Amino acid sequence: MEFLSDSVVLSRMQFALTAIFHILWPVLTTGMGIYLVIVEGLWLKTRNPDYYLHARFWSKFYVLNFGIGVATGIPMEFQFGTNWAPFSEAVGNFFGSVIGFEASWAFMLEAAFLGIMLFGWERVNPAVHYLSTILVAVGANLSTLWILTANSWMQTPAGGEMVNGKFVVNDYFQAMFNPFMANSVLHMFFATLETSLFVIGGISAWYILQKRHPEFFAKSLKIVLAAAIAVAPLQIYIGHLSGEQVYHYQPTKLAAMEAQWESTPAGQPADWSLLAIPNEKAQKNDWEITIPNALGYILEFKQNLSEPVRGLKEWKPEDRPHLVGLIYYAFRVMIAIGFFFAGLMLLTTVQWLRGKLVAKNITQQRWLMLAWVFAAPLGYIAVESGWIVRCVGRQPWTLYGQIRTVDSASRLPASNVLTSLTAFAVVYSLLFIAAMYFGSRIIRRGPNLNLPIPGTEITKPAVDTTPGEFMPDERPVEAQQ
């Protein structure tokens, strides 16, 4: 238990833990924001009350996730100062500014218009409301842009150089548009969208399986499917481009992702390892299944590589990432989920074209709906895996090739960090359990299909509802939206 007295290791664990938990919530809100823009737009266009009710129902998940996202995100910002003070000082010129941009461009926008989006249905006119919904979605996605810009720069630091232990920026735009930036932003943008789509699809499928409002939820499933047809294949393509970039810019990470210990010189074919048991001590894979020549095709679409693939052994152990097995498997899990999503999307599209997704027979698509329910949590697992590959694979550097992780951490008493780490672990686990509990409560309660539609006098149910218990709303008018 040596690590318990090493404040650098503990700070790393704390950052990893808070990041792994935090990302769960914004992933959903960023993608779902776009979904809410779509359904509200459909409502304004068609005036079909179902779309309005979809907007209201799914926004309950939005607000739950947003609240926890904010609460767990604020510690992330402060940790740069508390636990990583030398890093903050060294990279403040660029990295610090970008963190400031995130707060002003993205977070404030989302926070300011969220109130109107959630509680303003009766207070502003539909156009202003729709604008608020759009601005909330834009704000959330701008967060992705800035955070991924900052993180990409940590992967491929550009636009300046280290002078006396500080990164001096010569060209801000070069730093911002660093080699990883565009693909990383897109990859994460599609990841949040895909995760949210499959969560919404999964929950909808669950209702359909339960035969609760199947007609209503067939609608959301079809919206999800229409979006997934574009997103799922694109994500695979962007993922491929990201992999190629890692090959060019971060050879140590690529070697760990593929568990390549030996180098393959240029001009030769390289095998792709499908499954393996990497052994760091022996610097080899204890067991392995490989596909001959496949790595060449994956990286360059041809059998013989034009650049060498360097193996881990080329670097001294202190210059290459550890936890090779974790990086290797996290990478494979992410890819498997990406392809599963694309497959499920294809299969469902075929059923749709065959007319099997209409209200009267969609409940008979038992296996397909079960597959959607199964897919609901997979996006999260893919996102977490991807981030593990990205950030564990960047080690031993915080700023790739420039600043080492050991030199980035504040000199803190290990007992302090251990205490805060424990507190985070306990509180975040409780938050996770509470979020699951309350999220499932929203699901069990189901949508309220009796909501009055803004701008109309109609009080009768908008769609067929299975009669439930009637609960008169005794709260003051202000509260009854």
Added chain:
Amino acid sequence: METLKYFLPQVWFVILALFLFLYVMLDGFDLGVGILSLTSSDEERRGILMTSLSNIWDANETWLVLMGGGLFGAFPLAYGTILNALYIPILVMVFGFIFRGVAFEFRELSRRKLFWNFAFGAGSFIAALGQGFALGAVLKGINVDETGHFIGSTWDWLSLPSVLVALTLIQGYVLIGSTYLVWKTTGELQETHYKTAKIAALTTLIGAIAITISTPIIYESARYRLFQQPLVYIFTLIPVLGVWLIWQLLQSLNRKEERAPFVWTILLFVLSFIGLGLIIFPYIIPTKITIYEASADPSSLVIMIIFIGFLIPVMLFYNLYQYIVFRGKVTGGGYEE
């Protein structure tokens, strides 16, 4: 170039002061309402208290995130050193935020609200306490080496003066929270907060007097600054104005005015803030590191002005718009359908 090196850090000092002030004012009443919810007698009242904040709490808290991000970018050395030195108060604040933030959503969905009510109130109190200790510690001075890196120990932030600052800040938050509730509520609830506002006005006054008297006695560095010409006139004027403002505040409370107490309290906050700014400037880590020593490169500061500066009026506008949309008294105890 030399002028820029003086001018730009000053601009950023002012911008960050503005962000911090907006934070202290807006999240101040927010946290104050949270602390007051611990004294609420029943569920309905707590419901109204939380409803009065439901649409604004995260926008209010964002000013702190913005201040943090700005400090990180504009004064990276100060960001690292101060946060490093204040490890415990900052984490205390952060955990306070976590509890009160999730309480908004979880309370709404929960059948047994007692725990989340408590999490909301206690979280607000803990967050305010952490901020108070942080402020107290910064004023008292952070132990740094000649390059500005923290060399003190874990518990440096805890001292008698920082306890005094923390308690006074909490009183100030309760005061602005009370006057906000006077503005936003009616009936019995409003009556209660006329009372809490009066009590808080008096306790804040006592705390402020104690701080005013003890500052030149305890802090040698501040003493020098306070009695410098011509600042000495300003520093004499501030407490006098402060007492006058509290007098006006108490009178408006006695007259049962609804909005004036909140306005007087804001003016009181403005005044304390100006005083604080004048004591600290031109330091960012008081009496050790100046804003010029801690600032990022001039080019960074320019880029940040370009990217953030023009957004400040925009952000102010849409925050204001939010308050306009949700103007009027809060009556309901729940905010979801």
